[in-house]
Amino acid sequence: MSERILIHPVTRVEGHAKISIYLDDSDEVTSAQFHVTEFRGFEKMCEGRPFHEMPGRMSRICGICPVSHIVASSKAGDMLLGVEIPRAAEVQRRLVNYAQVLQSHALSFFHLSAPDFLLGMDSAPEKRNLFGLIESDRGLARRGIRLRQFGQRVIELVGGRRIHPDWGTPGGVLRVVGAGERDEIRSWIPEAIESMEIALERMKSVLDKLKPEVENIGNFPTLFLGTVTPEGALEFYDGLIRIVDAEGNIVAEGLDPRRYATYLAEASEDWSFMKFPYYKPLGYPGGAYRVGPLARLNVAKSAGTLLAERELREFKHRASGAVCQSFLYHLARLIEMLHSIERIDELTDDPDLLRPHVRAKAGQNRHHGVGSCEAPRGVLFHDYEVDDDGLIRKVNLLIATAQNNLAMNRAVEQTARHFVKKRSLSEGMLNRVEAAIRCFDPCLSCSTHAVGQMPLIVELRDSTGQLLDQARRD
Amino acid sequence: MVVCIAIGNSLREDDGVAHHALRLIAPNDNVRLLQVFQLAPELACEIARADLVFFLDADASAETTMLTPIETDGAYGGPMAHSMSPAEVVAIASDLYAFAGKALLCRIPAKQFGFGEELTAAAKAAARSAAKVIVEYVALHATNPDKLRLAENC
Numbered sequence: 091m092s093e094r095i096l097i098h099p100v101t102r103v104e105g106h107a108k109i110s111i112y113l114d115d116s117d118e119v120t121s122a123q124f125h126v127t128e129f130r131g132f133e134k135m136c137e138g139r140p141f142h143e144m145p146g147r148m149s150r151i152c153g154i155c156p157v158s159h160i161v162a163s164s165k166a167g168d169m170l171l172g173v174e175i176p177r178a179a180e181v182q183r184r185l186v187n188y189a190q191v192l193q194s195h196a197l198s199f200f201h202l203s204a205p206d207f208l209l210g211m212d213s214a215p216e217k218r219n220l221f222g223l224i225e226s227d228r229g230l231a232r233r234g235i236r237l238r239q240f241g242q243r244v245i246e247l248v249g250g251r252r253i254h255p256d257w258g259t260p261g262g263v264l265r266v267v268g269a270g271e272r273d274e275i276r277s278w279i280p281e282a283i284e285s286m287e288i289a290l291e292r293m294k295s296v297l298d299k300l301k302p303e304v305e306n307i308g309n310f311p312t313l314f315l316g317t318v319t320p321e322g323a324l325e326f327y328d329g330l331i332r333i334v335d336a337e338g339n340i341v342a343e344g345l346d347p348r349r350y351a352t353y354l355a356e357a358s359e360d361w362s363f364m365k366f367p368y369y370k371p372l373g374y375p376g377g378a379y380r381v382g383p384l385a386r387l388n389v390a391k392s393a394g395t396l397l398a399e400r401e402l403r404e405f406k407h408r409a410s411g412a413v414c415q416s417f418l419y420h421l422a423r424l425i426e427m428l429h430s431i432e433r434i435d436e437l438t439d440d441p442d443l444l445r446p447h448v449r450a451k452a453g454q455n456r457h458h459g460v461g462s463c464e465a466p467r468g469v470l471f472h473d474y475e476v477d478d479d480g481l482i483r484k485v486n487l488l489i490a491t492a493q494n495n496l497a498m499n500r501a502v503e504q505t506a507r508h509f510v511k512k513r514s515l516s517e518g519m520l521n522r523v524e525a526a527i528r529c530f531d532p533c534l535s536c537s538t539h540a541v542g543q544m545p546l547i548v549e550l551r552d553s554t555g556q557l558l559d560q561a562r563r564d
Numbered sequence: 565m566v567v568c569i570a571i572g573n574s575l576r577e578d579d580g581v582a583h584h585a586l587r588l589i590a591p592n593d594n595v596r597l598l599q600v601f602q603l604a605p606e607l608a609c610e611i612a613r614a615d616l617v618f619f620l621d622a623d624a625s626a627e628t629t630m631l632t633p634i635e636t637d638g639a640y641g642g643p644m645a646h647s648m649s650p651a652e653v654v655a656i657a658s659d660l661y662a663f664a665g666k667a668l669l670c671r672i673p674a675k676q677f678g679f680g681e682e683l684t685a686a687a688k689a690a691a692r693s694a695a696k697v698i699v700e701y702v703a704l705h706a707t708n709p710d711k712l713r714l715a716e717n718c
Contacts (some may be wrong), residue, residue, distance in 0.1 A: 153601060201605065220605060221640035221652075224659055232660045239606035253601055 093117070095510065095520075109502055109523055117512035122503040124495075124527060126364035133485040141170055141459070141476050145258040148472065151487075153253050154197065154533055157190035157245060158465030160258035161327070162472040165461025167260020169348065170476060172455035178445035179262030184327045185275075185437045186248050186257070187463060188430040191326065192282075193241025194466035195383070195423045195430075198531040199289070200234025203420055206525050207296045211303065212518035230292060233285035237427065240278045244434060247271040262449035272438050279435045283397070286428040290401060293421055300417070306508040307526045308416025308501030311336030313369055313379035314388040315493070317347065317464050322391035324398075324429060326464040332389040333369065333379065338411035341369075347462035350471050350488060367493045378496035381468025382530065383422035388412040395436070398429035416501050416529040423531070454480045465490050467531055491532040501526040566595045566702055566712055567614040571621045573601055578674035578687040581694075582620035585672060588695035590715045603648040605656055612661035616706050618698050619650040619667070622674035622687075629693045631701060634667040668701070670694055 095111035111122045132151055136144065148163040149156035161183050168175055205218040209226055217225070224231040242252040248267055249255030257263055297304060313336075317329040322343075331345035331353075345353060356365040357374045368377035379385070387406070393399040405413065405425060413422075437443060454476065461472045468490030475484040505526040509519045568589060574580030583599050591597055598610060603619075611617045619634070636658060639651035650669050657663035673690045683691065695714055702712040 221656075224640075224656065228660060235605045235656070235660065236609060238604075239609050242606060251599075 093512070095506075095512075095515070109527070111502075111506045111510055111523070113512055119503075119507045119510050122499070122506040122523070123361060124499050124502045126362045126495075133487055136482050136485045139482050141167055141454070141474055141480050141482055142260055144472075144474065144482070145260070146254075146256060148487075149254045149258075152533060155190055155194050155465050155467070156254050157186050157249065157258075158463060158470050159472070160255070161187050161463045162461040162465075162470045164258040164260055164263075165328075165463065166459040166472045166474050167461070168450075169459035169461065170454055170456050170474065170480075171260050171450070171452040173261050173450040173452045175262045175450050176445070176447045177442040178266075179448045179450075180327070181437055181440050181443045182248055182263050182265075182267060182448065183258070185434060185443070186245055186255075187326055188433045188437070189241045189244035189248075191241075191464075191466045192427050192430040192434070193238045193245070194531075195427045196234055196238035196241060198466075198528075199420060199423050199427075200231065200238070202531070203525075203528050204230075204234070206521070206528070207293070207300060207420070211300075211521055211525065212516070215517055215521070218521070230289065233288060237282060237285055240282050241430075243278070244275055247275060259449065261451060264449065266446045266448055267443055269444060272443060275434065276438050279431060282431045283428070286424065286431060287397075290421075290424050290428065293424055297418075297421065302508075303522065303525070304415050304417045307505045307522060308497065308529055309414055310497075310500055310504060311414055312497055312500075313341060313372070313377070314385035314412055315369070315379045315381050315469065316386040316389040317462070317469055318343075318390055319394070323394040324386060324390040324392070324402075324426075326430075326433075328463070331469070334389050334412055336412050336414050338388070338409075342371075347469070347471065348460040350460065350462070351473070351486075354488065354493075356488070356492070362495070364495050365492050366495045367488060368496065375496055378500070379493065380416075380497045380530075381490050381493045382419060382466075383426050384413060384416065384419045385468060386464065387422045387425060393425075393429050395429050395432035397432055398425055401425040401428060416497070416526065419529040419531070467491050467533055468493055489533075491530070494530045494532065498527055498530050498532065501529065565614045566616045566618070566706060567598065567611045568595065568618045568620060568698065569598045569600060569603075569607065569611075571600055571603060571619060574599075574681060575679065577676045577678050577680045578683055579622050579677050580681070581622045581672050581674045581683055581687045581691050582670075584683055584688065585620055585670075585691040585694040585698075588692060588715050589698065590713045592712070595712055603650065603653050605648065605653070607653050608656035608661055608663070611653070611657050611665070611667070612663050614663070615665045616702060617654070617665060617667040618670050618701075619653075620670040620672060620694060620698075621650075622677075623671035624674055624677070626671040626673045628673060629690055629697050630671045631697060632669045632671065634669055666705070670698060 093113040108125050112120050114120045145160045145163040148159040201220045205223050209222050246252045249257035315333045317325045318332045319325045319329050332343040333341040335341050353370050355370050356367045368374045393402040459474050471488040473486040505523050509522045570582035570586040572579045572582045574583045586597050634650050634654050636655040639655035654667045672694045676684050
């Protein structure tokens with residue numbers, strides 16, 4: 091009799107979801123699905139509102155990465171105004187976006203995922219969290235918390251507050267940075283760099299002990315998509331889209347992010363509230379691609395900063411083509427944190443940071459605006475259509491987590507096939523299935539424009555769909 | 565040093581009562597006033613050097629403003645989600661950052677949690693009461709009692 095195992099809720103990710111694992115008559119895994127069970131509908135609720143309000147409204151999608159939404163939304167607003175923003179505003183946006191990447195990655199790595207690596211995939215579930223990490227490695231836990239605090243502090247110093255800062259606006263930003271604020275940011279840099287070097291060494295040493303996980307949790311060929319500079323270096327604020335395949339060959343490059351709809355499309359499935367974006371020329375689902383830290387390092391030829399460049403070169407040696415192991419998202423995340431700290435350091439040296447002219451003012455000059463940036467989890471697109479009065483007629487948000495949806499489903503299935511054995515079902519097996527999702531650090535609040543936490547259920551169903559067994563963890 | 569952390573969502577009526585109470589305490593060099601939606605581990609760093617820490621929060625079950633000492637025994641152990649309890653923050657501060665001060669939860673009565681930035685009249689009164697309770701507690705127990713005062717608008 092074929093059965094289904096249901097993991098519901100999935101834990102240590104942002105949002106609500108469950109995982110179904112289907113077994114055949116001989117108890118072998120035949121397939122698995124990652125269902126996103128929440129819905130919020132931000133796109134719809136913005137209709138009829140003035141486009142100037144959008145950065146503030148869009149920041150409310152997410153308490154983890156509000157800055158990315160503010161930046162993408164402000165850029166869409168820049169396009170509607172038809173202005174080039176002051177250099178000081180661009181420096182601020184870049185600075186705060188790097189801080190966002192740093193604090194979000196610190197949360198994902200130290201608070202949510204590191205307990206799996208450092209305490210063990212099969213360790214007691216009640217210990218597999220930040221508190222377990224504190225008991226096991228106080229020094230690393232202390233550094234992880236401080237790194238997130240640094241990122242949050244930069245956002246607070248520049249944006250005015252840590253979560254949902256009232257700072258971004260079409261045409262620029264709303265605050266001026268002072269020398270005192272800049273100097274405080276600088277004072278954090280040495281400790282932050284040291285912490286990243288320690289964390290990277292620790293992670294690389296742990297990876298050698300996690301070969302089964304590295305090789306069997308989401309290791310498959312896909313396309314990878316990310317933003318790069320015109321020279322092909324890592325870029326988070328403003329650049330061109332590049333797509334590479336699993337062999338590392340460039341499939342497309344120099345793509346204008348504002349024209350994303352010409353090369354990306356979204357499919358829907360009746361078992362998930364999250365859409366399934368794909369690369370149009372290869373169709374659905376063949377055009378599956380990954381975004382986020384792993385993808386960004388795969389598409390970038392160089393990091394553009396000294397310490398991250400060294401790590402990037404070493405990272406690329408892990409494969410002859412693109413690095414396809416989703417488990418290495420975690421390592422990529424650490425490299426991006428190091429890069430972000432280096433960039434924050436550089437940006438505090440930029441004299442334009444302190445300039446008081448931070449906003450270009452203009453009336454509405456277009457009816458269509460698209461803004462993009464690299465959010466912690468991958469490239470983010472905000473697409474607005476407005477009427478003659480500047481009121482929003484239509485919004486489309488293409489969110490990083492959704493762009494990883496096809497890959498996350500594939501990772502769950504591959505992990506379940508390799509690790510889940512019905513006859514000796516254990517919590518550690520199911521934790522590995524959850525870990526497949528955590529590699530991508532999904533933010534389901536963003537991707538369905540919804541809010542909440544992500545618990546875990548594992549359901550066992552027979553071939554008729556009858557529920558046979560269920561494990562639940564809140 | 566005294567740290568006051570107001571928890572809540574000021575867009576959900578009385579859930580923002582702690583933020584309101586915080587604005588009734590006059591800022592000075594010896595007090596840090598922090599407003600947050602929810603508690604996170606990095607707050608442990610913020611309270612590390614404090615002598616006294618107050619967590620102010622709306623409480624639908626409270627009838628009057630109450631100060632309750634925060635016990636950290638058994639604070640660890642629950643599944644880690646993306647919000648924390650005051651006891652967990654204090655436990656992290658003690659374990660990782662040598663926090664040796666006293667931490668108290670200030671429960672402020674709150675009744676209405678709909679959409680909106682306005683507090684009910686009862687919550688406004690409770691916010692004033694909470695600010696006074698904290699200032700009075702600091703006057704009695706802190707090493708620099710003269711440094712904490714109510715704001716002029718209280």
